[in-house]
Amino acid sequence: MMKKIGSKLIDWIDERYDLTPVRNLLLHKKVPEHRHSIWYYMGGVTLFLFLVQLFTGILLLLYYRPGEDSAYESVRFIVTEVKFGWLIRNVHSWSANLLVLFAFIHMFSVFFSKAYVKPRELTWITGFIILVLTLAFGFSGYLLPWNELAFFATKVGTDIVGVVPVIGEPLKILLRGGEEVTGATLSRFFGIHVAILPAIFTFFLVMHLLFIQQQGMHEPEHFKNLPEEKKKYIPFFPDFALKDLLLWVIVFNVLIFLALYSPWELGNKAQAFASAPEGIRPEWYFMFMFQTLKLLPAHILFLEGELLGVLFFGVAGFVWMLVPYIKIKHRPNWKIQPLTLIGIIIVAFIVIMTVLGYIL
Amino acid sequence: MRKRFFYLSIYAITILFLFGFVLSEKKGDKTKQGTKxxxxxxxxxxxxxxxxDFSENDIHRHANLSCFSCHGGDPNSDDQDIAMSPSKGFVxxxxxxDIPKFCGKCHSNINIMRVYQPRIATDQVEQYYTSVHGKKLLAGDENVAECSSCHTAHSILxxxxxxxxxxxxxVPNTCNKCHGNSxxxxxxxxxxxxxxxxxxxxxxxxxxxxxDISAPACNDCHGNHxxxxxGLKSISHVCGTCHVSNMEYFNTTRMAKAFEEQDFHGCEQCHGNHGVQKPNDEMIGVGKDSKCIDCHTEGDKGFAVSKKIYSSLTDLKNxxxxxxxxxxxxxxxxxNDVEIGFQLQDAKQAxxxxxxxxxxxxxxxxxxxxxxxxxxxxxxxxxAQKEIDDYSTRRNGFAIATLAFLVFVIALYFKIKDKEKKAS
Amino acid sequence: MKLDRRKFLNMLLGFGGIGGILSVFYPVVSFLIPPKTTEPKVNSVKAGMSAEFPANSSKIIKFGRKPVILIKTDDNEYKALSASCTHLDCIVQYKNDTKQIWCACHNGIYDLSGRNVSGPPPRPLEEYEVKIVKDEIVITKVG
Known part of the structure; x- marks a missing residue:
């Protein structure tokens, strides 16, 4: 019965809009099956979490009121008065964190399987931009509840922008909407979080997804070298999609579990002239940068340590984005290829700095 | 020739001009007789x-009074000998x-003073002579405070x-000018x-x-003029002008009488005077900071009462x-903390x-x-406990949802397995 | 047997799926329904019918998280003032004999327009606006 209506509907659309390309894509797209197949699902999970963010974000928008005297109150209102408001808010916060985590996992899995090489350079670049935008989402969203911790984290975060020579100070003022973090910053971050970033993000996300659909899944080296008859594929639809769905439901359940058992506290309302409370920390995904800047000496040669650190991260990020164009000679007698080694060092650096940030 | 005429006329004009100026000045002198x-x-x-200590802002100057209003003399004369001659009333x-009487010439006269403020007080000098300052001054002590010691002489505000x-x-610093001088x-x-x-x-x-100018300065307890x-008896009234309930309660107790008999200074006995601190719960009870045990000893009734009061107080505090x-x-x-807040406010009030x-x-x-x-x-x-529990027991709904997800996940898993089997 | 297993799995899938969808939709729909207090910040509060409120009496109204004392004077005029004493935050009360507002903690006294008259209160009580809308008393914040 349902199936009949469904196929009739598809026929109706097909008659008018010719669904052949979609059908071809669905029917012919294949996903290679091998021992590293699990990484193919990371992008999907990231996408799913983004959709959760989109959905819960829109819901929160119904009650959230930006503004110095209303932001904190409205978030308090959401989590105390609105039915299931606590759930929506906590899912939004948790999903944001998981989103960043899975985006990082996705990126490194792509890096280590060398999926970014020709012809997938643009997929990598758009992906990197999406990651940066995701971090910007996280940074701007963190301030919106207007609590003490967020207030000071934003202060510190925007201060770091200020150390960049020449453009740093104007950029900081532009970000803050003034000299200091005030209600003006809040309105600005709100606008960035709900309008500017989503617009840019959507564009790059669509590009990213289109590129993937166009080129299909990347086959890693060891798989490509297999004889044709030994290569195993599963159809994207419905097999891979069903597995995706399975994983999404599990992730979703974990998300609710986290929202319930480890909710984000609201804290105290931000007061501009209060002294900074103890334990001012950025979100964990900024921790490695924050910690590095903290550990750098005040002066390195004639440059300020902090400035050097900021410049370093800027350049490193840029180089990382251009990884598909970096050619390093293949060394047959090396056990680990140089680029992979660099990747491992970067991951180790991020992990160690993050851990240090929490234990120091 | 021409040149000479030119110079002459300049001289003439200048002289004429000056002459006219002097004339007009004299004329002005006459017309502005009142405010000259x-x-x-x-x-x-x-x-x-x-x-x-002269100040342009002095209240008397603002009331259009000038030197002669207090010191006498003739302000119209620019001749020192005439202006400051005793015959013109110069003092x-x-x-x-003599200062209190000097100021009192006007300040004790309601007919003069009511012009400035209908219900102005005119008893300052009278009051002053009842004060320690006033009595000593009368007795010939020239070191004590008179009007100008506090109010200044020429920058009175x-x-x-x-x-x-x-x-x-x-006020505290003004009093301290003398009272801080060893x-x-x-x-x-x-x-x-x-x-x-x-x-x-x-x-x-x-x-x-x-x-916070509602807090008492020296004069709020000691009076001013x-x-x-x-005095011993007035001390609880002095404190009681602000701490009304405390005074009312205290005055009805037997302690109040006992204090009087023993020459104890009411509030001051426990709270001190100038250095009065915010009271704390340790002042009652029988601990080492207790004021009660200064007089009461173990075994007497006051000791027991103090102990009891302390224990019920700390019980509530905890x-x-x-x-x-x-x-x-x-x-x-x-x-949700609103209702808890209201209950707590009542508790704090109690x-x-x-x-x-x-x-x-x-x-x-x-x-x-x-x-x-x-x-x-x-x-x-x-x-509050209910809210805190609630925080961790929003679990029932989650359990149901998880069950549904679990069924779905398991069914989907087997479905995929089936499909794979079929394919191979 | 094989068919049964398939049917059973489909059934489970259906149940689980519908259950899952419901457990997403129920919170979302509940979230969308506006809660009783529709504003995160209270700006006005209803305080009952004016006819049921006797003259020369008072009551304490919860205005958001702040208590407000509503007074009906002898000549049926309404006054609403913050009920938190400016001295130590005790809740003040209306004395219907002296027609003053009195704080029991330290005998602070305010007049009916909230001015601190005697005792320790350092500041007047904040005033609220009272309007009668269709016989119902509505208290609103000034400014």
């Missing part, structure tokens, strides 16, 4: 011989002992003007540390540090603190009232109040 130049001021200003600088030496915030005070055997003590007291901090140390901690936790967690009730020295009255407060605290605690 005050020669005392003009002359003294010119020779830079104005009083040291010069009054002797110290109304007490509500923040620049005034007698503005509430400035050589001056040696003759009277008075300590000089009052300001130092006062600035550390709850009143002093409120006034001097927090600039009638300044005198509060319950309130516990409830408050929970309340803060609820707030921190972002749960705590404040029971602290005031200490002054009845009636353990039953205190414990009645603390019981009330404990009830509110417990209610708040209970509500």
């Amino acid at each position: 130049v005050d020669q005392c001021f003009a002359c003294h200003k010119e020779i830079e011989n104005l009083p040291k 010069g600088t009054p002797k110290r002992k 109304p007490a509500k003007d923040p620049r005034s030496s007698v503005y509430a915030l400035n 050589t001056l005070m040696k003759n009277y055997n008075i300590p000089v540390n009052q300001l130092e003590e006062y600035s550390k007291s709850v009143h002093g901090i409120a006034l001097l540090k927090n600039k 009638g300044a005198t140390p509060p 319950k309130y603190d516990a409830a408050n901690a929970k309340y803060l936790e609820v707030r921190q967690k972002g749960m 705590l404040i009232q029971s602290r005031t009730l200490i002054h009845t020295f009636d353990s039953a009255k205190v414990s009645d109040k603390t019981k009330e407060g404990i009830e509110f605290s417990n209610k708040a605690s209970l509500l």
Whole structure:
């Protein structure tokens, strides 16, 4: 019965809009099956979490009121008065964190399987931009509840922008909407979080997804070298999609579990002239940068340590984005290829700095 | 020839002009008879011989009074001998002992004073002579304070003007000019540390540090013109002008009578005077900071009462603190805290009232109040605990949802397995 | 047997799926329904019918998280003032004999327009606006 209506509907659309390309894509797209197949699902999970963010974000928008005297109150209102408001808010916060985590996992899995090489350079670049935008989402969203911790984290975060020579100070003022973090910053971050970033993000996300659909899944080296008859594929639809769905439901359940058992506290309302409370920390995904800047000496040669650190991260990020164009000679007698080694060092650096940030 | 004429005419014009100027000046002198130049001021200003403390803002100057209004003499004459001749009523600088009468010429005369303010007080001089300052002055002591010691002589401002030496915030320092001077005070055997003590007291901090002019300065307890140390009996009235309930409670107790008989100074006995601190619960009870055990010893009734009051008070305090901690936790967690807040406010009110009730020295009255407060605290605690529990027990819904997801996930898993089997 | 297993799995899938969808939709729909207090910040509060409120009496109204004392004077005029004493935050009360506002904690006294008249209160009580809308008393914050 349902199936009949469904196929009739598809026929109706097909008659008018010719669904052949979609059908071809669905029917012919294949996903290679091998021992590293699990990484193919990371992008999907990231996408799913983004959709959760989109959905819960829109819901929160119904009650959230930006503004110095209303932001904190409205978030308090959401989590105390609105039915299931606590759930929506906590899912939004948790999903944001998981989103960043899975985006990082996705990126490194792509890096280590060398999926970014020709012809997938643009997929990598758009992906990197999406990651940066995701971090910007996280940074701007963190301030919106207007609590003490967020207030000071934003202060510190925007201060770091200020150390960049020449453009740093104007950029900081532009970000803050003034000299200091005030209600003006809040309105600005709100606008960035709900309008500017989503617009840019959507564009790059669509590009990213289109590129993937166009080129299909990347086959890693060891798989490509297999004889044709030994290569195993599963159809994207419905097999891979069903597995995706399975994983999404599990992730979703974990998300609710986290929202319930480890909710984000609201804290105290931000007061501009209060002294900074103890334990001012950025979100964990900024921790490695924050910690590095903290550990750098005040002066390195004639440059300020902090400035050097900021410049370093800027350049490193840029180089990382251009990884598909970096050619390093293949060394047959090396056990680990140089680029992979660099990747491992970067991951180790991020992990160690993050851990240090929490234990120091 | 032509040139000479030109010069001559310039001279002529100049002379004519000057002549005219002098004439007009004379004419002005006559027409402006009422508000003409005050020669005392003009002359003294010119020779830079104005009083040291002279201020343009002085209240008398603003009321169009000038030097001669107090010092006499003729302000119209620019001749020093005429203007300052005793025949013109000139009295010069009054002797110290005459100053109260000097000011009193006007200030004790309601007919003069009512022009400036209908209900103005005119009893300052009268009051002054009842004060220690006044009595000593009459007895010929020239070191004591008279009007100008506090009000200054020539920069007098109304007490509500923040620049005034007698503005509430400035009073402590004004008094301290003499009372902090050890050589001056040696003759009277008075300590000089009052300001130092006062600035550390709850009143002093409120006034001097927090600039709260509703806090008492020296004159609020000692009076001003009638300044005198509060008598034994009046001390509780002095404190009681603000701390009304405490005084009312205290005055009805047997302690009040006992204090009087023993020459104890009411409030001061326990709370001190200039250095009065914010009271704390340790002042009651039988601990080492207790004031009660100064007189009461183990075994007497007061000792037992003090112990009882202390225990019911600390009981409430602990319950309130516990409830408050929970309340803060609820707030921190972002749960509903409004009702808890109201209960806590009632509990806090009961705590404040029971602290005031200490002054009845009636353990039953205190414990009645603390019981009330404990009830509110417990209610708040209970509500807070419910919120905190709620925070971690939103689980039933989650369990149901998880069940549904689990069924779905398992079914989907087997479905995929089936499909794979079929394919292979 | 094989068919049964398939049917059973489909059934489970259906149940689980519908259950899952419901457990998403139920919270979302509940979230969308506006809660009783529709504003995160209270700006006005209803305080009952004016006819049921006797003259020369008062009551304490919860205005958000702040208590407000509503007074009906002898000549049926309404006054609403913050009920938190400016001295130590005790809740003030209306004395119907002296027609003053009194704080029991330290005998602070305010007049009916909230001015601190005697005792320790350092500041007047904050005033609220009272309007009668269709016989119902509504208290609103000034400014």
